[in-house]
Amino acid sequence: MSPSSLLSSARLPGSLPISGIRRTAAGLAAALVATLCASGASALDPGDLVVTAPRACAPDPRTESVFRIDPATGDRSILSGLNGDCSAEIGAGSSLNDIEGLTLDENGTILVGDGDGGDGARLLAIDPMDGDRTVVSGCLSPVSSFSCGPGGADRGTGPDLPFYADLAVVDADAAALSILQPGDVVVRTSLPGCGGESALVQIERTSGDRIPLTGQDAACRSLGSGPLLYGVNGTVVAPDGQVYVANVSFGPSGPAQLQILAVDPDTGDRSVVSGCAEIAPLAPTFCVGGFVGAGALLADVDDLTIQTMPFGAFEILARAKYAGCADESVVAIDPTTGDRSVVSGPFGVCAPIGTGPALLDPPFDDDRSIATDGFGTVVTADYRVLEIDVATGERTLVSGCTNYDPIAGVCLGSIVGAGPAIDAHGEVAVVPEPGFGGALLGGAVATCLGARRRVARLERAA
16 A cells, blocks of 8 residues: 555544434444453553653653553553652652653553663663563663663663663564564664764663664674664664664754665665665765655654554654644655655645644654554654544644643643643653454444544544
């Protein structure tokens, strides 16, 4: 399926003509979802959203918490970190500071990259039931996000990483096609003493060992052939076993040229999938050799996620920026052709696709993320959490402020959802579905991950 066909695919029915049928359909759908999508004894249900956010009530503005958001109501509850009024910690383990990455594994365990800029950084696993935080890799006992404390003991071998960003978990399908192991995590980072250049590192889940994959090795030698890595944003492991990243060069006025790269985890070799075919090495504001893929060129990318399709096919979805447009867009990228197609938000001369709240691009803030259940439900976070309908581009506010002013940093409207306020969202993830079943809703097959949101729509229509 191409990006253009995604845009024209049929939507699930939003309502039925007879109110009695609407109520019956909603009730049956809710029962099916409750039966097929039950996650058992867990603080999270399939389709729930997990977000990270800094806490305005904390003495240290870098302190963050991990929240659960109910996709049907927008209600917010804290899973780990400082509680609602910042008076106590939920879960055991040191405080969360400067979270740079978030993902969930197939068992629903939350993984975050904690700490930024020093040797106190680490990869943490969070139990959603009790909020306890366990070190997977990196500093065992940080005294701050910049210091690992007395002795500087780490879990795992390999280079000390100053941050763990853009986390991507390796699933069994991807692992079968590469040296990566199921449950391992690929992170974007830089290596100590290597000039701050971007690198991708594999974190072995069982040992915590840190193994450079591409960019540079621990001795700062070049690792893998292909385009130089400038500024990397977004890291995803796709069903074909490749790792995909957005690679952006910079000029005096900001982002200059952009590439979507495929990285072979076995060799570290990098190839251009979409965008500038070659960024001039001595003048990185210029593109030489033309462009890969059709469609408007992107000026910048904040984050990537994978949208899976039947028979092993997939697309890359990017939260991205077009030059000259005030707001951001969600863009589908075909990994085979490199074609770029806007799913939602402004494109071309900044005319929008889809209605609803804009995808904000606040100044001096790069915490904008995107995630998907892989089957058509796309969520994105900036100062609010929005759901994107990939068929129409419509954007629906799931949780947060109805009218947020990113310049003034204040909410000018009402708040959707109850629970602790979130002043600025960081990362977002969607709770994965159990390994079975789906629910037949409105004549279309919906997986567990999207079913609860669709049931909420049916109930509202009834």
